[in-house]
Each structure stands twice: as C-alpha cells, then as structure tokens.
C-alpha cells in the first residue's frame with residue numbers, strides 16, 4: 001500500500017501523457033473565436049443570464065466606444081457606497097440589512113430588520129452532536145474544505161434536503177447564512193487544537209449579536225472585541241457579499257442549481273470555487289506575499305526597491321514563483337475596484353490605531369506601483385488596479401483573525417449572494433446550463449490491442 005499522497009513513477013508517466021494529449025494549439029482559440037474564460041479581450045463576459053441582484057460598472061460609452069471607468073457596484077440598484085454610508089451614519093451593523101436587501105429586493109424598515117435579524121440569530125444553532133461527531137473528527141488544514149464538508153454533511157440532518165420549492169430553499173439558505181460563521185470558526189478551533197496543540201474553545205453562539213460580532217465572540221478565547229473591530233468586520237463582510245452572476249463561485253452556483261440539485265450541493269460547489277487562489281483564496285496569498293516582501297525589501301520607502309521586488313514577482317523570481325502580484329487586477333474592473341476603495345479608508349484608520357502605519361504605507365506604495373510594473377511586463381487591455389482582496393487580508397490580520405479564516409470570511413459574506421442567485425435561478429425556472437465545447441481532434445479508427 002503506497003502512502004496516500006505519494007506520486008509514484010507510473011503516475012508521473014501517465015501525467016506526461018495527460019499533458020501532451022491535453023495541450024491544444026493556442027491559435028485555435030482565435031480561429032474558432034473562443035471566448036476564453038467566457039470573456040472577451042476587454043474583460044467583458046459572454047452574456048449568460050439576466051439578474052436583478054447586482055450590477056458592476058467598469059466601462060462607459062464615449063463617442064460610441066467602450067472606455068474603462070472608475071468601478072461602481074450596485075446591490076439591487078443601490079450604489080454600495082451609499083449603502084455603506086447609510087448604516088455607518090446611523091451607527092448600525094449592516095450585514096442583516098444588506099442580506100435582506102439582496103434576498104428580498106428591498107431595504108427593510110426598522111420592524112422588518114428587527115424581525116429578520118431575530119430569524120437569522122435564531123438559526124445560529126447546529127444540530128445536536130454535530131460539533132462532536134463531525135467538526136471535531138478529522139479536522140482539515142483548510143477551513144474551506146472543512147466548510148464544504150460540513151455543509152454537505154448537513155444534508156443528512158435535513159428531512160427536506162432535496163425539496164427545491166422556494167420556501168424550503170430560502171429556509172435552507174437562511175440557515176446556512178447563519179451557520180457558515182459557526183462552522184468556519186469551530187473548524188478553525190478544532191484544527192488549532194489538534195494540529196497546533198492550542199486550547200480548544202467552543203463558545204456557545206449568541207442569538208442577539210450581529211453576524212460580525214458573533215464571529216469575534218466565537219473566535220476570541222475571552223469572547224471580547226471592540227466596537228471598531230466588529231464594525232470593520234461587518235463592512236468587509238458586506239463588501240464581499242455579492243458580485244453579479246458571472247463571478248466564478250456564483251456562476252458555479254447557477255450551473256449546479258440549474259441541474260435541479262439540492263441547496264447543500266450547490267453551496268458546497270461554490271465553496272470549492274471560492275477556495276481557489278485566483279478567486280477568494282487570493283486574500284491569503286496577498287498577506288503571505290507581503291510577509292515575503294517585508295523580508296526582502298530593506299527600505300519600504302524606496303520605490304525603486306519595491307518596484308524591483310514587484311518585477312521579480314512577475315518574472316517568477318520571488319515569493320511563490322507564480323508570476324502574479326496578488327491583490328492586483330480583476331476580471332471586470334480596470335481603473336478601480338470600489339470595494340477596495342471603501343476598505344482602504346478604514347484600513348488607514350485601523351492601521352493608525354494598531355500602530356501599523358509603516359505597513360499601510362507599503363501597501364499604498366504597492367497599489368500605486370504595481371499597475372505600472374504589470375503594464376510594462378504584460379499585455380494590458382483594460383487596466384489593472386488593487387482589488388478587494390488587496391486590503392481585506394491586511395484588515396483581517398489587524399483584527400487578529402487567523403490566516404486560515406481569511407477565505408471563509410469571504411464565504412460568510414458571499415453565501416448571501418449565492419443564496420440570492422440560487423433563488424433567482426429557481427424562481428425563473430432556467431434551462432439547465434450547458435454551453436458548447438468544440439472538438440478539435442480528428443476522428444481516428446479504433447486500433448485492436450495487438451496493432452498499437
């Protein structure tokens with residue numbers, strides 16, 4: 001019996017066959033006008049559906065031509081900047097209010113908000129023995145994996161798991177919106193205990209807290225947090241909630257939902273997508289990249305030295321040798337990502353409070369310099385700027401959130417968007433999603449085994 005993770009020599013030989021038989025001539029994508037990544041050269045996605053949930057503006061039409069513009073994001077038609085200003089001005093947490101807006105298409109009045117918050121808080125409870133039987137058994141080093149497994153397991157506890165009527169799917173979605181924070185934190189606590197030998201903290205969730213407060217209450221050994229910490233986490237969750245039907249994990253949800261499958265399967269599939277470093281997993285990469293940069297760059301204020309490090313990243317000579325500057329660029333946005341701009345203002349404030357201004361200055365320098373460096377080394381059609389993950393990882397590190405929870409925190413927010421889109425797909429009774437792939441291999445005869 002080989003070691004479970006071992007790559008044996010025969011596997012290496014088979015893998016070479018996969019690579020050689022799987023390689024497609026890049027020219028053919030142009031020949032057949034394939035929109036790779038389902039996008040054109042300007043980043044404009046192939047139109048695959050209609051939605052009323054959110055809208056992203058990254059281009060405007062000037063003299064009949066599409067030109068990149070400052071990015072804007074609208075939830076149910078309302079500019080996210082105005083939504084954020086609205087609840088901050090009234091000194092309110094926004095998670096529950098914005099969840100209501102995204103799911104039901106309208107802002108709640110005071111009573112509706114109170115009732116809805118109570119409903120979400122009431123769902124903050126796992127089935128009996130779930131923590132002991134599922135979460136504390138075989139903890140994974142990756143909390144996104146823990147989350148996906150936990151959600152798939154909840155199927156077995158649900159008597160109506162396969163019922164895709166709207167009331168039942170809504171009930172499941174609301175429960176998952178309330179449970180994902182708990183599953184993430186408990187999964188982390190189990191891992192931290194069994195893997196790193198830390199004390200095990202399984203705090204009982206409080207129903208009367210906002211989602212952001214609940215995360216901090218469950219995570220911190222003493223359950224304590226400051227108001228500013230909870231407010232900033234609340235803001236980060238809201239900025240990650242929703243980003244159109246085409247982002248990788250939400251589109252995955254549409255694809256999987258369109259087959260008629262259950263809510264747990266659809267959400268687990270979206271989690272698998274979000275885990276990837278080119279999607280939600282980027283926020284961990286950003287923080288690790290900065291850890292490396294802080295070691296390598298001697299003078300953080302020397303822009304030439306910072307630029308040289310960024311060039312080394314692009315040339316696969318630094319950090320993870322992937323050739324990427326994490327936290328920069330976006331499939332749709334070009335000149336700016338509004339979520340990054342909103343977060344940036346708070347990051348500056350928080351970095352002063354936490355005595356990490358030097359680091360903030362380094363982040364600001366990279367945000368300024370990276371687009372120039374990328375433009376020099378790559379073919380840029382629509383512009384590159386800092387994306388939401390550029391600042392979110394730094395925010396989470398200032399909130400003392402463990403790196404393992406960075407992507408799950410994204411998932412806590414995006415679970416709302418996935419829920420809204422799953423319900424929109426079901427309400428509109430869409431066709432099963434089934435795009436085309438053109439075969440570019442010629443037909444060949446089957447060879448009897450003795451003639452090969």
Ligand SMILES: CC(C)(COP(=O)(O)OP(=O)(O)OC[C@H]1O[C@@H](n2cnc3c(N)ncnc32)[C@H](O)[C@@H]1OP(=O)(O)O)[C@@H](O)C(=O)NCCC(=O)NCCS
Nearest residue numbers: 278282323324325326327328329330331378379380387389
């Ligand atoms: C998000 C991302 C995948 C979008 O890529 P894209 O859709 O190809 O973006 P663009 O069309 O603007 O890219 C133009 C070129 O610049 C490159 N580029 C864009 N952002 C880059 C980055 N951060 N680092 C290195 N190269 C980058 C692209 O690879 C592409 O080059 P290519 O044509 O040689 O492949 C890409 O920007 C990226 O990998 N960023 C880093 C990871 C990250 O932060 N992801 C989180 C997104 S919210």
